[in-house]
Amino acid sequence: MASDEGSVRVDSWIWSVRLTKTRSMASSACRAGHVRVNGERVKPAQPVRPGDEVRLRHAGRDRVVVVSRIVRKRVGAPVAAECFVDNSPPPPPREYTVPIGLRDRGAGRPTKRDRREMERLRGAPGDLG
Numbered sequence: 001m002a003s004d005e006g007s008v009r010v011d012s013w014i015w016s017v018r019l020t021k022t023r024s025m026a027s028s029a030c031r032a033g034h035v036r037v038n039g040e041r042v043k044p045a046q047p048v049r050p051g052d053e054v055r056l057r058h059a060g061r062d063r064v065v066v067v068s069r070i071v072r073k074r075v076g077a078p079v080a081a082e083c084f085v086d087n088s089p090p091p092p093p094r095e096y097t098v099p100i101g102l103r104d105r106g107a108g109r110p111t112k113r114d115r116r117e118m119e120r121l122r123g124a125p126g127d128l129g
Contacts, residue, residue, distance in 0.1 A: 007047035008070050010037060010054065016071040017080040019056055019063060029058060054084075063088045 008016075011026040014035070020026040029035050030044040034057040037046055048054060048067050056063040065084040075083070103110065110118065 006070055007049045008072055009044060010035060010042055010046045010048045011044035013048050013067070013071060014054070014056060016074050017065075017083045018074070018077060019065070020058060025058075029056060034058065053087075061088075061091055 011023060011030050014020055014026040014029070015023040020029065026035075027044040030042055030046075033041050035042055036055040037048055037052050039053075039055075048070070050067050050070060052067045054063075054065050054067060056065075064087045066087060067083070068085055069083040071080070071083050
C-alpha cells in the first residue's frame with residue numbers, strides 16, 4: 001500500500017492520508033485553488049512525490065505537510081500519520097475565534113430588532129434607508 005517511490009494524484013493522496021473526509025472534497029479543494037504543491041496551485045490530477053510540500057486550506061485551517069511516503073489507497077490513522085511530516089501552524093486559541101450568535105432553543109424567529117443587532121455585531125452592512 002505505502003511506498004517510497006513513484007507518484008500519485010494529489011487529491012487521492014490528500015484523501016488517503018486523511019487530511020479530508022472524502023476524495024471529492026479533496027478534488028473540490030484543488031479546483032477551488034485551496035491546494036498548493038511546492039507553492040504552485042494545482043489541479044486534482046497533479047502528481048505528488050516524496051519530499052513535496054503540500055499546503056491545504058480546509059475547514060478554516062491551513063495545513064502544511066511534507067510528503068514522506070506515497071499512499072495509493074486510504075489507510076488507517078496510525079499509518080497515515082507516518083506518510084507525512086506536519087508543519088502546520090497551531091490552530092488559534094478558542095478565545096480568538098469569532099463567536100457565533102446562538103439563539104436559545106425555542107426562542108422563535110429573530111425580530112427585526114434582533115436581526116439588526118446581529119448584523120451590527122457581525123459588522124455586516126445593514127439597510128441604508
